[in-house]
Structure formats: structure tokens, C-alpha cells
Amino acid sequence: MDGTKPKYALSHINRKLTLEPKVTINSRIVVVGASEAGISFLETLVFCPHLRFNNITLISTCGLPGYHSSSRHGKFKASSHSYNHDDYAQMSLQTWVNVVTGKMIGIDRAAxxxxxxxxxxxxxxxxxxxxxxxxxxxxxxxxxxKEMLTNENVTVDPDQQFMGKVPSNLFILNTYTDCENALHWLRKHDTMTHGRVLILLQVLL
Incomplete structure (x- = not known):
């Protein structure tokens, strides 16, 4: 026994809950981003006991999370402290949420x-x-x-963005597609006996 709590495999609904009337909300609700806050918001709407939302859409570059977490490349990303792969599977948000896979590039507030x-x-x-x-x-x-300067001697603008050409061996791991590309590159270059891999950890505040 490893002490792991067994996962439930039975969902129960009784007659009272089946016949309980719900107010139907047809307003078009669009959520951009499948972050923990976005998933928590969707979970709250979907499992609202007295309201039924019929028109919820999620826009995300990788769709709903949870489908890649158990794979090897999914381990490249930081672990979530709120949801894991089993939580996503048990919520089954794809049953109630329409998913648009892509990146938001603009908002037309007038239209x-x-x-x-x-x-x-x-x-x-x-x-x-x-x-x-x-x-x-x-x-x-x-x-x-070569000047061996420290952070105290360098002026850094936090709003400055890199606009040059991104090196082919630099990977920013924001999505599971980014993780797949990084893993594919590492496997392709694993025969380099004298190569080095630099991992830069960036803390987001």
C-alpha cells in the first residue's frame, strides 16, 4: 500500500436533483485563457446548482488542459497546485464548454x-x-x-521586449506544443557528446 487515495469511479444523481428546475442562461460568455483562474471560473459556472449556462466558449492555444499532463513532455511545465490530470478528467468541462483552439490577437469592443x-x-x-x-x-x-558587471551596475527596463530573431535552440515553455518542440530538439541532438544544455529559470511575480 503506497497510501495513495483511490480515485472515485461512480457519479451519483438522484431524482430530486434531476427534477429540480434550473434557470437557463443563453448569454454568450467567452473565457480567454485556460489558466487556473479560467478553469476555476468555468468550473463555477458549469456546476452552478440553479443555473444552466448554454453558451460558454473557451479560447486557448492548447484547448482544455489535462490531456497532456500524463505524457512525458507535459512534465516540462510547472505543476499546478490547484488542479491535476485527474481533476480535469473528473470535471469533464468539454461536455459543457465550447473550445476554440488558437491565440487571441485582438478585441473589437464595438462589434x-x-x-x-x-x-x-x-x-x-x-x-x-x-x-x-x-x-x-x-x-x-x-x-x-568581460566586464563582470553585477545586477546593481546594469539598468534593466522591465517593459522592454525582445524584437530580434529568436535563436533556434531557445525554447520558451508556455504551451505543451512548446514542450513537444523542446523535447524533439533534445532527442535530435542527444548525440552531441560535448554539448551543453542551459536551463534558465524565470520566476514570475
Whole structure:
């Protein structure tokens, strides 16, 4: 016995809950981002005991989370402290939520629609932005490394963005597709006996 709590395999609903009337909400609710806040928001709407939401849409670059967490490349990403793979499977949000796979690139507030990659327009009445925290390409300071300067001697603009060409061996792990690409690159170059892999850990505040 490893002490692991067994997972339940039975969902029960009784006659009272089946016949209990619910108020149907047909408003178009669009949630952008499958972050922990976004999933928690969807969970609250879906399992509301007296309301039924018929038009909920999630826009996410990788769809609903939980389908890649058990694979090897899914271990590249930081572990969630709120949900795990079993939690996503037991919630089964895909039963109630329409999923648009893509990245939001614009919001037309006058026409009330969201523009997604691929020229897709998703109309909304209520828009919830839950993009979460995302890593980005670090912007070089431009100092000479031979001068052995410290952070106290370097002026860094936190709003500065890297606009140059991203090196082919630099991977920013925001999505499971990014993890797949990084794992494929590592497997392709595992014969390099003198190569080195630099892992940069960035703390998001």
C-alpha cells in the first residue's frame, strides 16, 4: 500500500436533483485563457446548482488542459497546485464548454467579438480574460560580459521586449506544443557528446 487515495469511479444523481428546475442562461460568455483562474471560473459556472449556462466558449492555444499532463513532455511545465490530470478528467468541462483552439490577437469592443489566429471571430456578450502568467524571450542588456558587471551596475527596463530573431535552440515553455518542440530538439541532438544544455529559470511575480 503506497497510501495513495483511490480515485472515485461512480457519479451519483438522484431524482430530486434531476427534477429540480434550473434557470437557463443563453448569454454568450467567452473565457480567454485556460489558466487556473479560467478553469476555476468555468468550473463555477458549469456546476452552478440553479443555473444552466448554454453558451460558454473557451479560447486557448492548447484547448482544455489535462490531456497532456500524463505524457512525458507535459512534465516540462510547472505543476499546478490547484488542479491535476485527474481533476480535469473528473470535471469533464468539454461536455459543457465550447473550445476554440488558437491565440487571441485582438478585441473589437464595438462589434463585441474576439479575433483569434486564423481570422476567426468569436462573438461575446460577456468577455472574461484569464490569460495567466506567460514566459517571454529574455531581452539582452547589451553589456560586455568581460566586464563582470553585477545586477546593481546594469539598468534593466522591465517593459522592454525582445524584437530580434529568436535563436533556434531557445525554447520558451508556455504551451505543451512548446514542450513537444523542446523535447524533439533534445532527442535530435542527444548525440552531441560535448554539448551543453542551459536551463534558465524565470520566476514570475
Amino acid at each position: 463585441k467579438h474576439v479575433l483569434v489566429t486564423g481570422d476567426t471571430k468569436v462573438p461575446y456578450e460577456h468577455l472574461i480574460l484569464c490569460t495567466g502568467e506567460q514566459y517571454q524571450v529574455p531581452c539582452p542588456t547589451g553589456v560586455d560580459v
